Amino acid sequence: MFEKNKESLPITYEDETIEDEIKQSYLDYAMSVIIGRAIPDIRDGLKPVHRRVIFAMHELNNIWNKKYLKSARVVGDVIGKYHPHGDCAVYDAIVRMAQEFSMRYVLIDGQGNFGSIDGDNAAAMRYTEVRMSRITNEFLYDIEKSTVDWVDNYDGSEKIPEFLPSRIPNLLINGTSGIAVGMATNIPPHNIKEVINACLAFIDNNKISIEDLMKYIKGPDFPTSGIIHGKSGILDAYKTGKGRIYIRAKYIIEKNKITGNEKIIITELPYQVNKARLIEKIAYLVKNKRLFGINELRDESDKDGLRIVIETKRYESGEIILNNLFAHTQLEVVYSINMVAVDKGKPKKFNIKQIIEAFINQRIEVITRRTLYELKKLKKRKHIIEGLIIAISNIDVVIELIKSASSLEQAKNKLINIKWKKNKLYKEIIIDEYIFTEYQIKAILDLKLHRLTSLESKNYIYEYKNTLNKITNLKKILSSFDYLMEIIRNELVEISSKYGDNRKTKINAIRNEINTVDLINEEKMVVTVSRSGYAKIQPISVYQAQKRGGRGKLATIITDEDVIEHLLVASNHDTILLFSDKGKVYWLKVYEIPQKSRSYRGRPLVNLLYLDENEKITAILAINDENSNKNNYIFFATALGKVKRTYMKQFARQRNCGIIALNLEEGDRLIGAAITNGKDNVMLLASNGKSIYFKESEVRAMGRNATGVMGMRLFPKNKIISLIIIKNQKKLQKYYILTASEKGYGKRTLLEDFNLRKRGGLGVIAMRSSKRNGKLVSAIKVKESDEIILITNRGKLVRTRVKEISCVSRDTQGVKLIRVNKEEKLVSVVRLGEKIDLK
Structure with missing residues (x-):
C-alpha cells in the first residue's frame, strides 16, 4: 500500500533553501526595477515610460506641427498598449517632460497647467493637452527603416521598439534621475552645442582624453541656470562617473545710498529647488532667530522671470547674510552626480567619454x-x-x-x-x-x-x-x-x-567657502564676550588713548547679573577659536560677530554657534595667516594649573557642532589658549600673584582628548588667571610682564626678572597681593611702545600707553591704572600693539 502511494507521488526536484529562493527572487525583482523602470538606456537616454510615451504619441501622429491632443488620450494609449503600470506614473512622466524648469530641452509641448517651480501640481490630465516638441522628432528619425529591434509589449499584442534611434545625445543633454533597488542614477543636463562639439571631437580622435573633452563640455547646464562653484567635482564626475558639485543661486546686491540698507535680489535658483519652500525656510530662520539682519522678504516673481527680494536691516552686510543663507538654506545645494545607465541589459557606471562613445x-x-x-x-x-x-x-x-x-x-x-x-x-x-x-x-x-x-x-x-x-x-x-x-x-x-543655444549655467573654476573677506576692509576690532554669552565687536578706533588712572569709556551695557569675561583685539578677517567649559572648540569669523554700538549688549553666542544647553565659552583665541601654520601647537592652561599642547593641524577640520579640544577634570575650566612653535617658553600666573616660568618642551605633544599635565601647583582657593607665551627670538627685545589686580592697580616688570624653572612648582612672586590692590586678575607680555585696553566687569574700557605705567620689581603692588567704583572690578587687560592708528 505504501509503495503504491509512493509511486503516485509527483516528481520532485532537489530541495532548495528558503535563503536561496528569496535571494533569487529578490535579484529578479531588482533587475526588473532597474531595467524596466528606473534606469535609462544608454543608447537613447530614456527610461521605458518616457520611451513608451514618445512612441505612443508618434503612433497617434501627435507631432510638433499637428494639433494638440488631450493628455488623457495619450495616457490611455500608453497604459493600454505599452506600459503595464498606473496612469499616475505615466502622466507624471508626461508632466515632467513638459516642464521648462525640469528639462533642459523639453520633449513635450504642453498646453495648460503643468505645475510650477513653487511645487504646484499640474492640472488633471483631462484638462491639459500635449504634443511632441520639435526636438522629440529626432528621437524617432528613420524608425520605420528597420533601424532598431522590436519587442513584444506586456501582453504580446503589440510591437514596441527596444530603444529609439535618437539623433541627439539625450542622456547628457537632458540628464535623468532615478532610484532603483540597490542602485540609483543622477545625471545632470548639459548644453546641446557643447555635447555635440565633444561628440565631433571624439569622432576626430577616439583616443581623446577626458580633460580634452572638457574643453568642449564645460560642465552641467541646468534649465534654472544658477552658478556652479568649483570644477573639481565636475572633473571627478566626468572621470569616474561619480562626483559632487555645488550650485548657488544667482543674486544681485543693491545698496540704498540714502538709508544705507542693502537689497539682495535672487534671480536664479539651483536646479530642482522649490521656490516656495525656500522662502518658507528663510522666514522660519528669521522668526526663530537663527538668521539675523533681514528686514523684509518678498516674492516678486512674475511671467518675466524669478525675483526674490531680501531687504537687510540698516548697516547689516548683505554678503554676510548671503553666506548664512548659503549655509542654512537651498540657495546653495550639493548635486551628487552618479552616471549609471543600462547597456545591453546590464546597469553600469560610465564616465563621460564612455557615454559619448x-x-x-x-x-x-x-x-x-x-x-x-x-x-x-x-x-x-x-x-x-x-x-x-x-x-x-x-x-x-x-x-x-x-x-x-x-x-x-x-x-x-x-x-x-x-x-x-x-x-x-x-x-x-x-x-x-x-x-x-x-x-x-x-x-x-x-x-x-x-x-x-x-x-x-x-x-x-x-x-x-x-x-x-x-x-x-x-x-x-x-x-x-x-x-x-x-x-x-x-x-x-x-x-x-x-x-543649439547658449549656456545658461555659469561655472566658477574655484569654490571659495567664504569669499566675504575680500569684500570687507581689514580693520582692528575689539571683541567682547560677557559671562552670560553675549558677543559683539567694535572698531578699535572708538577708544582713544587716555592717561593712566582714567575712568574709561563705556564699552557695553552690562546688567547686575552679567560681567565682561573675555576681551580680544583681532582683525575682522581673523578666525576666532572659542573654547567652552565642556572642553570643546568652535570656529567663528570676527566679521560674523555683529558690530554694535556701546549701548548694545551684543548677540547671544547660542545664535552664532551650535552650543549645547548650559555650555559656556571660557577662552578665546585669534587665528590669522601669520600663526596658522599646521606645524604649530595650541597650548592650553586650566584654572587648576593643568597644561597641555596639541598640534594645530588637529583643529584644521572645522565642524559646526564643534570638536573636543581637551578633557577637563570636574571643577576645572580652561582659562587660556595660545599658539606656540614648540620652542617657546611658558609663563603661568595665579590669582595670589605667584608665577612660574618654564620651557614649552617640558610639556609633550598630546591628542585632543588628553587632560594634560601639571604646570603649576596652587595653594587652596587660588587659580591660574593668565597664560603668557614668550617667543624665542634671535634679536633680543626688551619685554615686560604687565600685571593688573582687581582693584585697578598694575605695574610692569622686566621679563629678565623672571628665571626659568621646572614646571609643576609653586612659583615665585610676580605681584604683591594685598587688601589695597586685591587679587591678580590679568597679566600680559608688552613692549614699552605698546598700548593696552583695560576692561571692568561693568563694561568700561580704558585705552592707555604702556610707557605711562611704572616699571618696578616683582615684589611690589603697582600703581593705579583705572579708577573703579566699590562694586566695580578690573577683569581683563589686552595688548593692542604699537601699530594702532589713534583717531
Whole structure:
C-alpha cells in the first residue's frame, strides 16, 4: 500500500533553501526595477515610460506641427498598449517632460497647467493637452527603416521598439534621475552645442582624453541656470562617473545710498529647488532667530522671470547674510552626480567619454541598419525598373503576347519563358539577354498605358540612373568607415545648428567657502564676550588713548547679573577659536560677530554657534595667516594649573557642532589658549600673584582628548588667571610682564626678572597681593611702545600707553591704572600693539 502511494507521488526536484529562493527572487525583482523602470538606456537616454510615451504619441501622429491632443488620450494609449503600470506614473512622466524648469530641452509641448517651480501640481490630465516638441522628432528619425529591434509589449499584442534611434545625445543633454533597488542614477543636463562639439571631437580622435573633452563640455547646464562653484567635482564626475558639485543661486546686491540698507535680489535658483519652500525656510530662520539682519522678504516673481527680494536691516552686510543663507538654506545645494545607465541589459557606471562613445556606436549601428534597409529597397526598385525598361523597349511583342494569352497566368508564363533583348537605345541596361522575374512581370502587367509615352520612358531611364547612383553611395557607406563617420558628423552639425543655444549655467573654476573677506576692509576690532554669552565687536578706533588712572569709556551695557569675561583685539578677517567649559572648540569669523554700538549688549553666542544647553565659552583665541601654520601647537592652561599642547593641524577640520579640544577634570575650566612653535617658553600666573616660568618642551605633544599635565601647583582657593607665551627670538627685545589686580592697580616688570624653572612648582612672586590692590586678575607680555585696553566687569574700557605705567620689581603692588567704583572690578587687560592708528 505504501509503495503504491509512493509511486503516485509527483516528481520532485532537489530541495532548495528558503535563503536561496528569496535571494533569487529578490535579484529578479531588482533587475526588473532597474531595467524596466528606473534606469535609462544608454543608447537613447530614456527610461521605458518616457520611451513608451514618445512612441505612443508618434503612433497617434501627435507631432510638433499637428494639433494638440488631450493628455488623457495619450495616457490611455500608453497604459493600454505599452506600459503595464498606473496612469499616475505615466502622466507624471508626461508632466515632467513638459516642464521648462525640469528639462533642459523639453520633449513635450504642453498646453495648460503643468505645475510650477513653487511645487504646484499640474492640472488633471483631462484638462491639459500635449504634443511632441520639435526636438522629440529626432528621437524617432528613420524608425520605420528597420533601424532598431522590436519587442513584444506586456501582453504580446503589440510591437514596441527596444530603444529609439535618437539623433541627439539625450542622456547628457537632458540628464535623468532615478532610484532603483540597490542602485540609483543622477545625471545632470548639459548644453546641446557643447555635447555635440565633444561628440565631433571624439569622432576626430577616439583616443581623446577626458580633460580634452572638457574643453568642449564645460560642465552641467541646468534649465534654472544658477552658478556652479568649483570644477573639481565636475572633473571627478566626468572621470569616474561619480562626483559632487555645488550650485548657488544667482543674486544681485543693491545698496540704498540714502538709508544705507542693502537689497539682495535672487534671480536664479539651483536646479530642482522649490521656490516656495525656500522662502518658507528663510522666514522660519528669521522668526526663530537663527538668521539675523533681514528686514523684509518678498516674492516678486512674475511671467518675466524669478525675483526674490531680501531687504537687510540698516548697516547689516548683505554678503554676510548671503553666506548664512548659503549655509542654512537651498540657495546653495550639493548635486551628487552618479552616471549609471543600462547597456545591453546590464546597469553600469560610465564616465563621460564612455557615454559619448556609446552614443556614437548607436549612431553607427542605426545608420548601418538604415543603409542596409535603403539598399535592399533600392535594389528591388532597380530590378523592377530594369524589367519595365526591357518591356517598353519590346512593347509590341509584350502587348501581342498578353493579347494572345487566355488568362493572367498564361500571360505570366509566356512573358517569363522568353529571353528578352534590350533595345540599343537603352545603353544603361548592362545585360544583353534578360529573363523577367515574377516581381518584374507583376510590375509590367500593372503598367498603365499612359506610362508608355516617350516622356514616361525617359523618366524610367532617369529614375534608373538615379537609383544606380544611390546604390553606389549606399555601398560606399557600408564599405568606408570614414564616409560613415562623415555622415554622422554632418547629422550632428545639423542638429547643433537647429537646436543649439547658449549656456545658461555659469561655472566658477574655484569654490571659495567664504569669499566675504575680500569684500570687507581689514580693520582692528575689539571683541567682547560677557559671562552670560553675549558677543559683539567694535572698531578699535572708538577708544582713544587716555592717561593712566582714567575712568574709561563705556564699552557695553552690562546688567547686575552679567560681567565682561573675555576681551580680544583681532582683525575682522581673523578666525576666532572659542573654547567652552565642556572642553570643546568652535570656529567663528570676527566679521560674523555683529558690530554694535556701546549701548548694545551684543548677540547671544547660542545664535552664532551650535552650543549645547548650559555650555559656556571660557577662552578665546585669534587665528590669522601669520600663526596658522599646521606645524604649530595650541597650548592650553586650566584654572587648576593643568597644561597641555596639541598640534594645530588637529583643529584644521572645522565642524559646526564643534570638536573636543581637551578633557577637563570636574571643577576645572580652561582659562587660556595660545599658539606656540614648540620652542617657546611658558609663563603661568595665579590669582595670589605667584608665577612660574618654564620651557614649552617640558610639556609633550598630546591628542585632543588628553587632560594634560601639571604646570603649576596652587595653594587652596587660588587659580591660574593668565597664560603668557614668550617667543624665542634671535634679536633680543626688551619685554615686560604687565600685571593688573582687581582693584585697578598694575605695574610692569622686566621679563629678565623672571628665571626659568621646572614646571609643576609653586612659583615665585610676580605681584604683591594685598587688601589695597586685591587679587591678580590679568597679566600680559608688552613692549614699552605698546598700548593696552583695560576692561571692568561693568563694561568700561580704558585705552592707555604702556610707557605711562611704572616699571618696578616683582615684589611690589603697582600703581593705579583705572579708577573703579566699590562694586566695580578690573577683569581683563589686552595688548593692542604699537601699530594702532589713534583717531
